[in-house]
Structures are given as C-alpha cells and as structure tokens.
Amino acid sequence: MELKTAADVFILSIDGILSPATVKWYRAHLKGLVARLGDTDIDTITIHHLRAWRKTLTDRTHRYQDDKYHRRQNGPLSPEYIAGSIRAVRRLWTWLQKEGITERNPTHRLEKPPAPAPYRKGITPADRDRMFATVRGNARDYAILRFLASTACRRAGAAGLTIFDLDVEQRSATLHEKGKGGNKKERQVYFGLSTAAALRAWLRARPTTPDTRIFMLSASGVYQVLRRAASKANVDGRWCPHQWRHAAIRGWLNNGMPLSKASQLAGHSSVKVTGDIYGTSNQTELQAALDHYQWTD
Secondary structure: OEHHHHHHHHHHHHEOOEOHHHHHHHHHHHHHHHHHHOOOEHHHOOHHHHHHHHHHHHOOOEEOOOOOOOOOEEOOOOHHHHHHHHHHHHHHHHHHHHOOOOOOOHHHHOOOOOOOOOOOOOOOHHHHHHHHHHHOOOHHHHHHHHHHHHHOOOHHHHHHOEOOOEEOOOOEEEEEEOOOOOOOEEEEEEOOHHHHHHHHHHHHHOOOOOOOEOOOOOHHHHHHHHHHHHHHOOOOOOOOHHHHHHHHHHHHHHOOOOHHHHHHHHOOOOHHHHHHHHOOOOHHHHHHHHHHHOOOO
C-alpha cells in the first residue's frame, strides 16, 4: 500500500470516533510526511527515510506555512511540534500493524527531539481579571469567560452547551467534548456563584432563537471572543481558551483541592495525567508550601 493511501485510510478509521480537532491534528501532522514520501510503498520505507523527513522539520526556518489562522512567521518549528509529528507517524504505523496492512514498523527507532524545560501554562490572574473587565458590559462574552474560568471546560464544550445541558439553579452543566472515550465524551461540570449570576444575566438578554446553544457560537466563535477581549485588555501572552482551562485547574490545586477531585472535574483519563501536567509549582508556591507544611524551623 502506498503511503498516501495508508494515511488516508488511517484518517478514515478515526474520523467520527475521535474529536474533529484530533482528526485535524493527525491530518496536519501526517501531511508533511506524505508530501515528502508520497507514493512510496510503506513496506519500502526505512528508518533512514523517516530520519530524512524529520530533518526537514528540524531544518525549517518558518512556521505556519499553510495555516489560514496564523500568519507565516520566521523561526524554527518548536520541539513540541516536531515531537507531535513523530508521535502521529508512530501512531500511523502502529495502526497499520494492528490492521495487518504491514508487518514492519520502522518508527520504533525514530527519536524525538529533547523535550524543552516545562513552562508554566495558564493565563495569569491579573490578565484574567483585565479580560473580565473588558467584556463586563457584554452579557454573552462575560458569561463565556466566567464559564471557562469556573469550569475549566474546553472551548468546544462551551460552544456545544445547550439549554438542555445547563442547570443554573444547581450550578451545574453537562458538557460534550473530547476526552478518553472518543469524540463528544460527556462529563458533568460545576460553577461558582459569580458564573451563575453571569449566566442568568445572559439568559435574560439572550434573543429568542431556534438555536438551542447557550452562547450561539461555534468553537471558533468562542476563540474569537477571547481574542477580542485579550486585544482590548492588552494581554499579549497566554489568553486562549485552553490557557483558561490550565489556569482554572492549577487554581483548584493551589487552593487545596485534592488531585483526585481536580482530575475528575477536569475530565482527565487518570490522576496521572493531571499530576504530570499540573504537578509542578513555581518558586513562590514552593516556598509558601514549605512555610505552611514544614514541621520545624
């Protein structure tokens, strides 16, 4: 089987099973390999072909070459992007083996670039509050930001929230978003009093419409709400919806929520996932923790 066909049948196998965003991620990362090797028979592809392809990634001098949402930028691809491409290629060959399409897997020895030092993810409280202030006069946008901050939901979860999924009085909602179990995994989230008040204000102002979505926006629309708010608030850094999710989960943990409960509320597949992502603290937090918990001076 030719590589291009192999990639196409792999994408077909996950389309409708994994979330659209995950399918798009695999398609984007496999695109470069197919562009380089094209019609090559998969059984003739060796580790040397794959390392040559990897070198085209490490040698790149620009980013966002074919991305309609970002302008092309000068600079190398990030180690995370390159590692993601290698992970996608490994997944492709693992699937090909399981399907009996090939007996060979040359990706086992395809090394990933060294991982960079982990950086702290999440919007800062100061940036969050400035963005709150810029949208306070817009009931819908303010409710969206409050809902993201309180529930740690993904933007697709906020976009897909319907009037049938929301119980403002009980301060809870049912989300349908990606996660372990595939596309549109269902999970329950809860929110605070300020978020409940913001949602009530939006529901009072919300126009009558056949659209049952609470915010009447796509996932891209939710992103644009935050982009505009960040621009007005002069927030240059980590303002996108997933950075709000990171900050909310880290905030729960910093305020003393047990890891097991934070993991369940976040919709993670295991406590280990939560711990791996959010188990690190900065120097200020470590000093404060020592002062709080140490047993002697």
